[in-house]
């Protein structure tokens with residue numbers, strides 16, 4: 305904990321309890337803004353914040369995460385020199401090594417040492433942000449639930465692809481490597497990655513299966529970052545869906561298909577829709593998974609599902625909310641990492657939250673995932689609406 309003196313000079317408060325993270329205690333990394341707050345208190349704060357943002361008939365108790373070791377993905381910024389690279393973040397334009405970060409899955413932590421050696425032995429010059437020189441910008445590492453790794457080298461140009469590729473057998477001897485690729489990001493921008501991905505090693509699919517749920521991830525696909533919380537989230541969503549036992553489900557913004565697959569049953573049709581073709585291929589492709597814009601796809605169907613599942617990016621579902629309002633859909637299972645946009649969407653839809661639960665996907669931060677079962681408000685029947693597209697289309 306820091307106390308602030310006049311002129312905003314921060315000095316360590318010697319009387320305050322230290323957190324388990326030495327980077328935090330030394331003021332070198334403050335990504336975990338609430339690390340000094342006891343975890344139970346963090347959870348209670350997230351719950352009360354959520355209850356003020358979203359009016360709900362029944363708020364269930366929050367689902368707690370492991371406090372450390374839960375992150376399955378690390379975006380490691382590379383800086384420093386070939387002989388002494390830093391693997392972590394940029395702090396005031398310089399590299400700050402974060403290899404002891406407590407959030408990482410232990411196999412990601414253990415990968416730092418061989419990755420450091422790999423950079424040095426292959427002379428992979430770190431990219432310097434102030435000078436705009438060098439090649440290796442970052443390494444994105446994803447850990448599977450089975451202890452295997454996907455490693456992606458984000459490079460300024462394809463110049464180093466050959467030398468990386470030719471030494472990957474060495475890397476595979478030193479860490480549990482299943483997939484490796486190069487991502488090309490030529491621009492000097494604060495983006496995590498570029499559009500071009502060059503596959504270099506292994507199968508391009510990392511097995512992210514969670515128990516019976518068969519999930520696979522390709523390099524540019526999205527996967528929730530807290531594996532255990534994700535498993536509980538999908539299982540809870542499936543249990544809530546089973547209570548209403550829909551015969552048709554649409555999973556919009558489906559990513560690699562976690563919600564859709566957890567709700568699949570022989571007596572049910574389930575369709576997942578996702579913008580990223582990489583994710584759709586990883587999910588298993590047609591006929592169950594469709595690549596496209598969720599809103600456009602929904603409008604083109606000429607029918608509606610018994611249960612609509614949405615798990616959009618932070619901005620929410622946009623004008624799909626009006627389409628839902630004007631349709632005959634009466635039950636939406638909304639999973640969101642931004643309760644503010646979710647609450648706004650649910651209001652626009654003319655629905656009310658029947659049940660909600662916080663899943664602590666991102667401990668020590670303000671962020672959270674929330675699962676909401678929303679139902680059409682009495683008196684808000686789509687058929688009453690003058691712009692009822694379903695009625696206009698004759699179904």
Ligand SMILES: C[S@@+](CC[C@H](N)C(=O)[O-])C[C@H]1O[C@@H](n2cnc3c(N)ncnc32)[C@H](O)[C@@H]1O
Nearest residue numbers: 526557558559562578579580597598615616617
């Ligand atoms: C929060 S992630 C959820 C992914 C998935 N439901 C899961 O549990 O991993 C949001 C997903 O929406 C996708 N997406 C973004 N805009 C979209 C759109 N207009 N139509 C369909 N999918 C979209 C992203 O590619 C991303 O995979």
